[in-house]
Structure formats: C-alpha cells, structure tokens
Amino acid sequence: MSADSTPLQSSAVINEAVQTLRDGGLVAFPTETVYGLGADAKNPEAIKKIFTTKGRPSNHPLIVHLAAPDKFDQAQIDWVALLAPWARDLSEEALRLINAFWPGPLTLVFKKDKNVLNELTGGQDTVAIRAPAHPIAQELLRKFKGGVVAPSANRFGKVSPTSAADVRSEFEGMLDLMVLDGGDCEVGIESTIIDLSSGDKAVLLRPGAITPSEIFARTGVKVYQVGELQDNLEGHGAKEDLPRVSGSLKAHYAPTTPLRLYASGRVLDALSEYPDTKSQVAVVVWDSESSLVLEDHPSIDAEEIIVSSDPNTFASRLYRTLRDLDQQGWDLILFPEPPAGENWDGVRDRLQRACFGSGPSSSSHASN
Template sequence: MSTDSTPLQSSAVINEAVQTLRDGGLVAFPTETVYGLGADAKNPEAIKKIFAAKGRPPNHPLIVHLAAPDVYDVAKIDWTALLSPWVRDLSEDALLLVNTFWPGPLTLVFKKDKSVLNELTGGQDTVAIRAPTHPIAQELLRKFKGGVVAPSANRFGKVSPTSAADVRNEFEGMLGLMVLDGGDCEVGIESTIIDLSSGDKAILLRPGVITPGEILAKTGIQVYQPGEVLKDESEEVLPRVSGSLRAHYAPTTPLRLYAPGRVLDALSEFPDIKSRVAVAVLDSESSLGHDGHPSVHFEEIIMPSDGAAFANRLYRSLRDLDQQGWDLILFPEPPAGEEWDGVRDRLQRACFGSGPSSSSHDSN
C-alpha cells in the first residue's frame, strides 16, 4: 500500500495518483464527506477491483465523482457540458440544484447515458453523480480529466472512514492501493442523495447535511420523501443507491440507541453484555453518574448537541469506541428535526448491522 501522511499533497503525489487511476488501479482520496475508494468510471476491470476490495454486492451501485473546472467564478461553470457524457436528460430543476449546491455534499440520480457502464450502476438505467468540494479530490479529478467512482473506503457495511489512517487500517496489507491524505473530513457523513430520474419529482433517497428544507429555501424545489410517492409508483421508479441497505455503517461492537432520559433503563436492558459500556451523551445533557449501577463500568463520551457537529464526530467516535473493547455502545436517539435526519439514518442502520456476527450484509 502506497501512502503519504502529509495532508497537503504535492503535485507529484497527485500526478502519481492520476497515473494509478489511468493504469486501472485504486486510489483512496478525501472528500468533504468521507474518504472514497476511487477507480476509473470508464474501466470495468478497475470497477470490479472496488467491489472485490470492499466485499460489496455487484448490484449495489456506485457514485460517479466529477471535477468542477478551475475557474474564478463558480457561476460560470458549464455543468451541462460536464454532465452530458453521463446523463440522458438534464431538467431545469437538475441544473438549478447543480448550480446551487455543486461542488458539495449532494448526489443527484439521473437517467444514464447509454455509454455509462452497467458495472457502476448495478445494472440499473440510472447513474448517481456528485462533485466533491475537497481541494485534493478536486485536483485529482481535474488532472484525471474523467469520472471516478468512489464508494466509502472501507469494507462493505462497516463504519465509513473520515481520515487516511482509517483507510490504512481498513485495508492494511492491500497491495497496490494508494492513499491520499487530506486530513479529517469536514462533514463526516455521506452526501444527501436526491433522485431526479423520474422526471417530475425530486425524491430523497438518502438524507445528509443538505436537507429538503435547505433545498426548498435556496431553489424553490420541493423534495419528496419516498413515502409521499404512490407506493406502486415508488416501487417502479426509485433506484437503488449507496448506503440504502437496512444494515450499514456498522461497528463490530453491539450498538444501541436510548431514548431521552432513559440511558439507565437501556443499561438494564442488556444484562448479558453490560459489564463495560460506552455511553455517548449530548453536551446539553446532565452527567449520568454511577448511582445504582455498581455492576456496570461505563464511560461517558460527550457528543455535540448541534446536528452538523454531531455528524462530523459520528464515525470517528464509532471507530474509536469499536477499537476500545467495550461490550456495548449506547448512543442517544437524535433529536427531532430534518437537520438530524442524516445522523438518525446512519445510527439506525449502524445499530441493525452492529455486533460481531455482522461481517456481511449482502442479504439485507
């Protein structure tokens, strides 16, 4: 495994990464959300290497990452020209979303151009695309001059990486993998995914830090929840996307959520595994104390009560706790509000998939 531990990568290192991609190799690189495991989106053999490295089901689609041109005025970017090799139809709403939120943590799903490889779409007639903001990702993509598919750089179903060290630990001993170090990820959870492939409605397929409310406020576009679409219609039009399985983002240590003010009840619910428990507590909550629980050794982990800050810390905390030998990890149920929906989605899937027997989630 080739690595560079300097957060600000030199042009020579970026050039080496570009050549690795052109040669059909894999490059792990930072985005503002999480680290991605990248391959040339036009090379079917390189794409197969991603599925093999991650242990990812072949029908689980990938996201294509594109570069924004290096221009002074972002408003002058011709996204239509950049998207035309990938997308069959580009609506006015799609262009409005792209011009408002790209580069950024928003993935859009389109009807795919006929040239887009089935290997990256999971055999579907749709393609998911985004443009990351991280400067290293942008430089890599600009110099590569093409699309790069990049799911999170971790084993399938496990906690996503937010640092280069996470990637190296995940794929320790993997020959030929180049890892670009861009420091810690700013957002910390994966991008919001909006489906535009049905033509008349924008549908939320995966929540993230960009919320339907923010999209409505900035563009006037109404984003619908899958449940708001007619059931028979949704079954026909909603594509499969990354991170949509019931079990995902999961630590090996059992993870459970507790209701507000009910952490002590949660400690009592798991008598067989409650001897050493890590309890995440919002910084706005009072300390738990140890009264009445002499048989339980637990440690409080203070988490931010701000949704965006919590998201930034989520995977880092889960990875660290997973390596510390706890019997159980407890996290608070996220507060109400769509700014917490991305965190809530990740925690619920992580809970379902957590535990030592959850090494594979192919059947979920």
C-alpha cells in the same frame, strides 16, 4: 477545519494518483464527506476491483465523481457539457440544484447515458453523480479529466473512514493501495442523495448534510420523501420504482461492537435490556445534558463519552467516535437517539443502520 490545516499533497503525488487511476488501479482520496475508494468510471476491470476490495455486492451502485475545470474567467460552470457523457434528460430543476450546491455533498440520480457502464450502475438505467468540494478531490479529478467512481474507502457495511489513517487501517494488507491524505473530513457523513430520474419529482433517497428545506430555500425545488410519494401517487412512484443507491441497505456503517440507541432519559432502561450486567458500556451523552445516574447499576462498568448537540459537529465526528469506541473493547455502545427534525435525519439514518448491522456477527447480515 480550516483549509490551511489540510496536509497538502504535492503535484507529483496527485500526478502519480492520476496515473494509477489511468492504469486501472485504485486510489483512496479525501472528500468533504468521507474518504472514497476511487477507480476510473470507464474501466470495468477497475470497477470490479472496488467491489472485491470492499467485499461489496456487485448490484450495489456506485457514485460517479466529477470536477469542473478551473474556472478562470467563467462566471458559471457549464455543467451541462460536463454531464453530457453520463446523464440524459437534465431538467431545469436539476440545473438549479447543481448551480446551487455543486461542488458539495449533494448526489443527484439521473437517467444514464447509454455509454455508462452497467458495472457502476448496478445494472440499473440510472446513474448517481456528485461533484466533491474537497480541494484534493477536485485537483485529482481535474487532472484525471474524467469520472471516478468512489464508494467509501472501507470494508463493505463497516464504519466509513474520515481520515487517511482510517483508510490505511481498514485495508492493512493492501500494500499497493495509494492513499491521498487530505486531513479529517469536514462533513463526516455521506452526501444527500436526490433522485431526479423520474423527471417529474425530486425524491430524497438518502438524507445528509443538505436538507430538503435548505434545497427549497435556495432553489425553490420541492424534495419529496419516499413516504409522501406513496401516499400521493397510488401505484406510481412506489418504493419499488425508485433507484437503488449507495448506503440504502438496512445494515451499514456498522461497528463490530453491539450498538444501541436510547431514548432521552432512558439510559438505565437500555442498560437493563442488555443481558450481561458485568458489561463494560460506553454511554454517549449530549454535551448539553448533565451527568447520568449510573450508580444504580454497580455491576456495570460504564463510562460517559460527551458528544456535541450541534447536528453538524455531531455528524462530522460520528464515524470518528464510532471507530474509536469500536477499538476500545467495550461490550456495548449506547448512543442517544438524535432529536426530531431534518437537521438530524442524516445522522439518525446512519445510526439506525449502524445499530442494525452492529455486533460481531454483522458480516452475516450485511447482505440484506
């Protein structure tokens, strides 16, 4: 999406949003990943409002969003000063990651400053921080002159919103919710989360558009997978020691329609496992694959939905596709399993959690 197709929000609207945040209200705003539901990160009452509005468990931590001031003649932004009220122990590696990828879809987890509210950290001694790249998010944060916590602007556990219309339909009853419209989100899935809080190793806690090999190529910082840590460090850095972060619950990003993944070429197996053969099924297929043989199942009303086999394009439209299919009244949605490789890890992670949480009863196990 080019910048000129973004509906520009006037300064007056942004100023109103800033005032809303200062008054302890919530503002939904666009980022390059998904739309966020924002509140003043230093206001405990406003933060509680996020949890009740979303129906989110209060021990589930939030991400603090910061913006650099306008850099008129600065060659490099002084992130150390900006992070000082929030994080401590900024390592040299942390600064390399920040200078390479901020603003952008990369969240970093640090040991928190003592003044950071427990309400936003889920009671942990760590804080997650990112600098969003969307121009409207940046303008809002610059004018607000502070940190804004902003989980995705949707009901907890459901499909994340990638347009202002998604946010409005998600919170229909909340007439007082201010929504800044910044067009469709470009990245389309939530940020990559890297834990730097242990001090000695960077650990991937949530995959996203920025991959470990891209981080290594641009900064020389090696990012470890959680599994690698357990193999290397018996007793140290085990999963229990890692911070809890956004989007790490087993059921998340989930449509109300049952969602299943099928292995390449195995769509008929997936259909036959589904009990009701009179079903209307939406079968999502790669644009690179020819039409599937669905005639073998005459009792199933199946329709193909073509999606891009490019990982970035697929990611940018994943939630849009899930949301649209969810509203069309299918009995089942079948998605192809994403190919192997870390370029697909982010969408594979989202799809697996969406499958686990999907179906009409998903509210009952969204708490796992």
